[in-house]
Amino acid sequence: MTKRSVLIAVILPVLSIAGDLSTKTPTFAKDIAPILQEKCQACHRAGSMAPMSLVTYEETRPWVKDIKQRVVTRNMPPWHLDKTVGIQHFQNDISLSDEQISLIARWVDAGAPLGDPKDMSTPKQWPKDDGWQLSKQFGPPDLVLKSEPYTMPAHGQDVWFKPLTQIPLTEPRWVRAVEMRPSTPAGRRITHHALAYLQQEEPGANNNGAPGNATQGLLMEWAVNKNYDIYRPNTGKLLLPGARIWWEEHLHAVGEEIRDHVELAVYFYPKGQEPQYRTTLTLFSASPGNNLDIPPNTITQTEGYYTLKEPARLENFQPHMHLRGKSMLMEALLPDGTKRTLSYVDHFNFNWMINYIYADDDAPVLPKGTVIHVVASHDNTANNKNNPDPNQWVGWGDRTVDEMAHAWVNVTYISQEDYQDYVAKHRTR
Ligand code: HEC
Known part of the structure; x- marks a missing residue:
């Protein structure tokens, strides 16, 4: 044989x-x-x-x-x-x-x-959450920011609570990790998810001409399974004096009255140590100029285009729409004329603002001049189970019954040399 x-x-x-x-x-x-x-x-x-x-x-x-x-x-x-x-x-x-x-x-x-x-396998043991998980790695947090507390009644409709917290900083600091949570186990039950937006005045901010407040971007989100973010090696976020956290807490009633707040732990790079790369949360809009026109009983589609002025790595994809949101596509139109589909959320659900964070080796690294194309669709028909009223016209706006259509993406711009290194390494693979 x-x-x-x-x-x-x-x-x-x-x-x-x-x-x-x-x-x-x-x-x-x-x-x-x-x-x-x-x-x-x-x-x-x-x-x-x-x-x-x-x-x-x-x-x-x-x-x-x-x-x-x-x-x-x-x-x-x-x-x-x-x-x-x-x-x-x-x-x-x-x-x-x-x-x-x-x-x-x-x-x-x-x-x-x-x-x-x-x-039957033995039941899974869940870690007791006492204290900050990142403390094991980084020690106690450098800053703990707290939202104003909220008292959620035992019964009633969902609430979107949006308080503001000043960050006490006298000089710019680089963040290497953040962790976030409702402060008590009871608070975790009423908190469907919570967002912490970073608002800061930033001269010359490149938000790709995004409408609205160009100096506001998502810093961190809390949801079950999503407690912390450690930025990739040599990469960080820059906090400036005067910055504020604008919280958005989606709360739901659970049959008993619960009062709690959300808190955010910030871990800085040591003073004087600057990471090489700055990651900036960028809004890629599929409704440029905040134009949305969604007639009753229709499915509509809108799109937007953004040119990357430097080579960049995209770290994540987080579609943001409201109750009529149906799908969102993000693709890259490369300078050589080819097209690369990056991510497509085909059954968006407003209850779940999911942030799809690319694995280290899979985060797309794109050349200067790449055009990011974002396409969103809204379903204003009775087929959409989240739709409160398919007979209403819907336009752009802040309330959940209005609509939005953009992707939040952490963009890390890299140098031309780093880009070429990346291409060389990936060619030999
Ligand atoms: C990230 C948290 C999370 C995970 C993970 C999760 N679920 Fe759920 N699930 C929920 C929440 C919150 C609801 C209620 C809200 C909703 O329906 O979206 C729910 C609702 C449901 C429902 C409908 C309950 C009803 O009232 O009709 C079913 C069935 C279900 N989940 C099954 C599963 C199964 C099976 C898995 C694993 C394979 C799973 N879920 C994983 C959070 C989760």
């Missing part, structure tokens, strides 16, 4: 056993519990933000039809990106693989059996 045929003789029986297993009915104990631990329980466990716990079989059983529906349509876990185009490696991907979705669907179709309880 040749070496290769020996190998085949050894592998074949193994493969056929594996084939048998995959057609067997999946069980909760063996197949489903590990998926729920890995992909759902961060939110679906007692005391966390989601409406029900998915820890034990008894807790999960009543929900199986909804679970199948939500995972097959890729609405849960919340990750609303088209998985067939663009960059697919992210730092914070919480989505299910095709295999996991198929396992869940087959399990539900087979009557959602428990299986042999002996197969």
Whole structure:
């Protein structure tokens, strides 16, 4: 026998056993519990933000039809990106693989059996959140900024609370990491998500001609699974004296009155140590000039174009729209005439302002002169479950019943030499 045929003789029986297993009915104990631990329980466990716990079989059983529906349509876990185009490696991907979705669907179709309880893996232990997670790495934070507190009543509609906090700084400082959280476990239950925008006066700011307040950009967001941001090596954000945090807290009632505030820990680079690269939050608008015209019962599309004046790395993609938001595409039109799809959120959901953060090796590095093209669509029909009234005309505005259409992107401009190094390295790969 040749070496290769020996190998085949050894592998074949193994493969056929594996084939048998995959057609067997999946069980909760063996197949489903590990998926729920890995992909759902961060939110679906007692005391966390989601409406029900998915820890034990008894807790999960009543929900199986909804679970199948939500995972097959890729609405849960919340990750609303088209998985067939663009960059697919992210730092914070919480989505299910095709295999996991198929396992869940087959399990539900087979009557959602428990299986042999002996197969159950040990329940996942969740870290007690005492203190700042980044303290282990960086020591105590240099600054802790707090929002004004809010008292959320036991019952009522969602609230978007937007207080302002001054940052006490007398000189510019470079930030290397930020961490954010509602201050108590109870606060975490009412806080759907919270944003911290950085407002500062910046002479000559390059916000690509963005409309509105050109010196305002997102500094940090808190959501379950998203507690901190450490900037890439040698990269930071610059805070200037006089800067303010403008919070936006999306709060929901949970059946008891809860009062809490959100807080942000800031970790600086040591004084005198300047990172080589500055990352700037940039607004790429798909509605230039704040023009949006969304007639009743229609689906509309708008777009915008921005030229990168220097080579740059794009760190993330965070579409921002309101209740009628449907989809957003970001693509790069390269100076050589080729087009590269970067990211496409095809089933946007206003309840989830997801920030898709590219993995280190996958963040796109683009040459000077690249045109960033952003295309957004809004669904003002009755098909859109979030639509409060498909018979209303909708235009650009701040309220959630008005619309917006832009992407928040952290742009890190790099030198021409760094760009060429990058190209050389990636050519030999
Ligand atoms: C990041 C937090 C988060 C993760 C992760 C998550 N969920 Fe959810 N889930 C929620 C929240 C919040 C809601 C209620 C609001 C909504 O429907 O969007 C919800 C709603 C649901 C519902 C509908 C409940 C109802 O009232 O009809 C189902 C079913 C569900 N999730 C299943 C899952 C499954 C299965 C997973 C893992 C594969 C998962 N979720 C992962 C936060 C999460």
